[in-house]
Amino acid sequence: MLENPERLVSVGPANPKTGFPLWYKDAAGIRLDQALSADDLNTPAVGIDENFISTRPGAPPTLPDESFYWLAEARMVTGGGVRRGRARVVLALEATFGGTGAVVDGQQIVFARIRIRIDDGVPFGVYEVTHPFGQSGELTADDRGRVFVTEDIGVAPLRFDDALSGNVAPFLKWTSGAAKGPGEPDPPAGYLGDGALAHTITGSPFGTNFVRITGTNISEGNGPRDPADPGNPNKAFTNLFTVQGRLATVVGVGLDRAAYTRDAAGNVALDVFVDSEPGQTVTVSGAGVPDTALNGNGGSYYARVNTGTTVPPSVTVTNAGDVPPSTVTGTVTDAVDVSSASYDPLTQTLTVTAVSSDAVAAPVLTVSGDDLTDNPPGPIPGITAPPATVTVSSALGGSTSRAVTGVN
Missing domain, CATH: 2.60.40 (Immunoglobulin-like)
Incomplete structure (x- = not known):
């Protein structure tokens, strides 16, 4: 069984409006944000829940109970059973809610998914699936010829780093330019695909930018044959995927800690620790806190600010490089x-x-x-x-x- 050695490399700070991360990034530097707008035809949000209640300032009036940072899906007609069958491979970085699954603030989760489904194959038939991120190993169908296997990594609420251990990396995208197929369009500007059109893709760490299913008579009848072995009815193949993914334009900023020191004479100094992407313009401000630029080292930022004898109750950190500038406010504590x-x-x-x-x-x-x-x-x-x-x-x-x- 071929297993993917690649991983996503980082996750952005939480979006103060939704509680989900602003973005995820792969090793190629592709950073994708969460698809939340039902009006964006290239990243269609699903499952809008009109009952979402949030105390977060500026929160959207509705929030999907299921949305995606990235989604690639391949489908094909198959044979082997008494009826025409179908196969589906889903590769995704998905956002949803834990607990009961209800849209509840504090239950946000993001997980990496690989799902393989075969319907109406050979009862108790044995199948193997090769896809862009590896191979499934042998999968045995049930008495109706069905295979349904799902790997979800990162299903604990608010533990957004867990999804980085998933196997969906790097982000697959449409082929473009000379690499695309005849008549295929380039991806829309700012997107990895349009979320709807089945298209050739690139990005597999193994060069397997396709789905190949091996099993008894899997391409019998209307099943698509493997072009590398077109006479073999035991192989079905497709290199067409729908792809959804939008390039993140807001980097954001995360406030790790704002802690003060007050000496015996009452003099107060504030230490501010922030995380963001490298190369950002980050400042801190607040009541009694003069606007101060933070020094950056990689993705870490820091400033020490003298505030006289005033202990500020909170501070606001701003990433001025975002359009519009992104901010996060946090409580000041002692250390x-x-x-x-x-x-x-x-x-x-x-x-x-x-x-x-x-x-x-x-x-x-x-x-x-x-x-x-x-x-x-x-x-x-x-x-x-x-x-x-x-x-x-x-x-x-x-x-x-x-x-x-x-x-x-």
Whole structure:
């Protein structure tokens, strides 16, 4: 069985209006956004849910219960059964909702899908499918000649990085220029295909820009023969796919952390940590925070801003290079420094040393971990077995985790 070694390389920050990532990117640098508009004929959204309720500022009035960052699909007529059969291969990076499947904020998921379906083949027949991202291995039909196999990777709500482990990479796209077939159009500007027309494609890491199905009499009758073996009725073939994918024009920006330090004299400094794509123009602002440009290193950005004696409640980070500029607003917290977390098995005592970055307010700190209720920092006696990691949280919002080490 041929398995795809390629993977998507990165996912963009969350869209503050929808809670889904702004984009996904493959190793070729193709960055695609989420198709959400039913008016865009090249990226048709499906399953519009009129009951979506969101407290997100600027959220769309409706949101699809199923949409796509990218979708490629091949279909063909097949033989082998008592009736004319059909086969379908779906390759997708899909956005939907977890839990019950209802359109609920906080249940957003994105997964990479490979689906193979054969209908009305030979009962209990054995099939093998070669597609742009690999081979299926042997697939056995049921008593009605049906094969239905799905691989979905990344189905936990809000864990958008999980889809990067899927096998749908790089993004396939229509052939263009001299590589396209007779009479085939180039893809619409800004898209990988028009989402509707079956067209030759390119991008397979194996050069298998087709679907080939091998099985008893799979191309019998009206089934399309494999051009490399046209006399063989046990092979069916198509190199035509519908492709949906829109190039992302908004990079966006993500606020990782905005934490302040206040010394004993009351002087406040704000540390802002941001993620985005390399080469962006990123600034931070807020009440008492002068507009400040962040320094970038790859996709990471940082600024330290002196705000006098004012602790701003929130900050807004802006990517000025987007059109229109994209923004995200986040709460400012203190920072928690956990200098040590040690466990003495002889005395069964866990000792945690931590301090808040606010020397004036001196907020209450609590220590927690597996099977460990909230405790103040310092010696915590009566611990038979410590957690592997402790988290120290501040009443002013900051928190830090640290691994526990043993002492003799």
